[in-house]
Amino acid sequence: MITSAEEKQIDDYLILNKLPLDILLEVRDHMISQILDIQIHENLSFEQAFFKTKIAWEDEFKMTTYSAFSLEHIPAIFKKIVKANYRRIIRKALIIAFISFLLNLALIYISPNEETFKLFFKIQNAFFIIVPVFLILSNYKIWKYIKADFKYKGKVFYSMYQQNLGLMIVSVSTMIQAVNANGKAYTYLFLKEGNSSIAPFLIMLIVPILLQTLVVFSVINFLEHKKALLKIQNFIKTP
DSSP states (O other): OOOHHHHHHHHHHHHHTTOOHHHHHHHHHHHHHHHHHHHHHHOOOHHHHHHHHHHHTGGGGOEEEETTTEEEEEEHHHHHHHHHHHHHHHHHHHHHHHHHHHHHHHHHHHOSSHHHHHHHHHHHHHHHHHHHHHHHHHTGGGGGGGSTTOOBTTTBOSSTTGGGTHHHHHHHHHHHHHHHOOOOOHHHIIIIIOOSOHHHHHHHHHHHHHHHHHHHHHHHHHHHHHHHHHHTHHHHHOO
8 A cells, every 4th residue: 555655756746847737646546556566576665666667757747838728838749648638628629619600600591781790799799798797707716726836835726727727817807808899790691682892791701700719619628627617625635
């Protein structure tokens, strides 16, 4: 069995390697299992088994960069897990944005005039403002864990999602500006009336999709962060 003091050595080692707590706990379980196997099969002390385990994990902790996530160097295993999770989140965000895009096209064809479509457009995109604002306000108890500079023992993030939570504020603020804009409905004018040039039509077609994707990505990222906080609660409370 691993003692609490030995567990702390493993935790300190993983924190030293800049692993956020949600990843740290997963890696720790694997390392403990590996250490115990080495102790049993090779009849070694904890220190010897831990040393051999660290050598086995050496490549996973080599520092690398991932500009899409951070300008700082992060461990290779961190990058691998973050890339996989962010690909999954981006796929979900794109699917939802595409569904919204299809709804937008439907609204163009059912709208009797430009003003009606503009109203539908505002209502549709207001949804992408209301949901994240509701999530932020209703989860006030975890606000301190949203800050990018709030770290466990001042060293590591609480989850791999924490660093990009500010994206929600940026995306929602941009969406508010888009909804409040009083320009012409170029998508409606182009598709329904044939009364617009191609450039403004494409801009008004693509920009909402990008903004909606960004908002949905930030919402899913927030929910994943909240889920991670629940998983690490016992670890956080341990003195």
